[in-house]
Amino acid sequence: MTSDLVDAQVSPVGQFDILSKYEINKLTDDSRGPQYQIFRNCSLAVLNSGGFMDDGKELLERYSDFDISVIPTERSVKLNVRNAPGIAFVDGKMIRGISEHLFSVLRDIIYVNSEITGDPRYDLVSAQGITDAVFHILRNAGTFDRSRSPRLVVCWGGHSISSEEYDYTKQVGYEMALRYLDICTGCGPGAMKGPMKGATIGHAKQRDRHGQYLGITEPGIIAAEAPNPIVNQLVIMPDIEKRLEAFVRTGHGIVVFPGGAGTAEEILYLMGILLHEENREQPFPVIFTGPASAADYFIRIDQFIASTLGEEARSRYQIIIDDPAEVARQMAAGIQQVKEYRKASGDAYYFNWQLKVSTEFQRPFIPTHENMHNLELHSNQAPYLLAANLRRAFSGIVSGNVKNEGICNVQENGPFQLRGDPELMRSMDTLLASFAKQQRMKLPGKEYIPCYEISTG
Numbered sequence: 001m002t003s004d005l006v007d008a009q010v011s012p013v014g015q016f017d018i019l020s021k022y023e024i025n026k027l028t029d030d031s032r033g034p035q036y037q038i039f040r041n042c043s044l045a046v047l048n049s050g051g052f053m054d055d056g057k058e059l060l061e062r063y064s065d066f067d068i069s070v071i072p073t074e075r076s077v078k079l080n081v082r083n084a085p086g087i088a089f090v091d092g093k094m095i096r097g098i099s100e101h102l103f104s105v106l107r108d109i110i111y112v113n114s115e116i117t118g119d120p121r122y123d124l125v126s127a128q129g130i131t132d133a134v135f136h137i138l139r140n141a142g143t144f145d146r147s148r149s150p151r152l153v154v155c156w157g158g159h160s161i162s163s164e165e166y167d168y169t170k171q172v173g174y175e176m177a178l179r180y181l182d183i184c185t186g187c188g189p190g191a192m193k194g195p196m197k198g199a200t201i202g203h204a205k206q207r208d209r210h211g212q213y214l215g216i217t218e219p220g221i222i223a224a225e226a227p228n229p230i231v232n233q234l235v236i237m238p239d240i241e242k243r244l245e246a247f248v249r250t251g252h253g254i255v256v257f258p259g260g261a262g263t264a265e266e267i268l269y270l271m272g273i274l275l276h277e278e279n280r281e282q283p284f285p286v287i288f289t290g291p292a293s294a295a296d297y298f299i300r301i302d303q304f305i306a307s308t309l310g311e312e313a314r315s316r317y318q319i320i321i322d323d324p325a326e327v328a329r330q331m332a333a334g335i336q337q338v339k340e341y342r343k344a345s346g347d348a349y350y351f352n353w354q355l356k357v358s359t360e361f362q363r364p365f366i367p368t369h370e371n372m373h374n375l376e377l378h379s380n381q382a383p384y385l386l387a388a389n390l391r392r393a394f395s396g397i398v399s400g401n402v403k404n405e406g407i408c409n410v411q412e413n414g415p416f417q418l419r420g421d422p423e424l425m426r427s428m429d430t431l432l433a434s435f436a437k438q439q440r441m442k443l444p445g446k447e448y449i450p451c452y453e454i455s456t457g
Contacts, residue, residue, distance in 0.1 A: 157191025157257025169194030177202025187215025188225025285334025377420025400451025
């Protein structure tokens with residue numbers, strides 16, 4: 001428990017300024033409903049933005065007395081918070097950016113619960129139904145701009161990176177913003193914050209006052225990766241699978257910085273999507289990059305992809321080391337190809353409807369010990385299906401590392417047991433061991449205890 005706690009009432013900003021009576025009553029009625037715990041936990045994570053913590057269980061335990069509730073007013077609502085982290089306040093007043101993020105949590109959690117889940121209009125079993133749900137959540141959050149040309153670059157990478165790697169992500173973001181590109185990340189610290197921070201200077205130099213800094217997260221990961229203050233649009237998707245689909249549907253290209261298991265999960269998801277035969281002709285620029293000191297990291301990633309998914313997967317990305325300007329030039333050129341393709345095919349600039357995302361990448365994976373043990377980690381399947389199963393394995397490891405539910409599961413039942421083809425499992429074990437050695441699994445200074453055991457025999 002901490003003594004730096006604040007009680008406050010917070011008025012809405014942005015789209016919550018004017019609400020109908022029905023909307024107010026709906027928010028009030030649902031605010032203590034079945035989704036309340038998710039709403040509370042996500043709100044706490046937002047209020048802890050800037051704190052040095054990447055353990056969801058530790059955050060919830062430290063602020064166990066935190067509470068948040070919705071108070072109706074004549075034309076809107078207020079949020080009443082008790083025992084909130086003091087880091088969210090200045091002289092007793094909540095920082096505006098954090099307040100905006102807090103109401104984004106309310107908007108997305110309540111919207112998904114009341115308008116998506118259980119609504120017969122959304123078939124959350126079929127591929128098209130899930131994609132429709134992703135689209136409507138993003139549209140409700142106001143992320144789409146029909147007048148905007150393709151310019152959104154998704155940046156992936158670890159929340160636990162060195163200062164040299166962090167500075168490099170800033171430089172890449174700066175160079176991309178000089179070329180009028182926007183930034184989308186997982187909204188947390190490290191490689192998710194650096195590109196946004198660099199881009200603010202690049203946009204300022206170009207007098208581009210409409211820079212988009214889109215952060216996309218989900219309830220399970222937000223406590224470990226609280227939104228950074230540069231995010232000017234925050235969206236909380238219901239689960240990791242819809243979060244990943246939101247990235248590839250809204251982004252026009254992807255830059256990958258050094259990271260850990262979470263970044264590997266994202267890479268495998270992306271490779272699996274691009275390896276599907278229906279996506280082979282679609283331009284989608286992907287660049288792996290980092291400073292010279294990160295060269296070995298990408299060598300290991302490249303070797304892992306080659307040994308598991310093959311040469312076709314390797315052909316879908318470039319590796320550019322220690323050259324931020326070249327990264328930006330190649331990304332700008334790739335996005336121009338995307339623009340020409342979308343224009344010729346009649347697809348929207350703001351949402352990639354034509355991208356094939358099969359249900360193997362959409363259905364939520366629950367990382368129980370049984371599900372992790374039963375993953376089909378063998379080479380006798382289509383590469384995109386192997387990528388889907390490898391993605392699930394890394395997703396489970398992320399859960400065991402930083403998510404409250406996953407951490408508790410491992411503490412109660414022991415490490416996850418992973419089985420598969422011996423050569424494939426040795427490749428995975430080597431990659432994960434390199435992440436741990438480079439302190440990419442937890443914040444620096446914390447001892448990493450693996451949440452998994454891999455059988456290589």
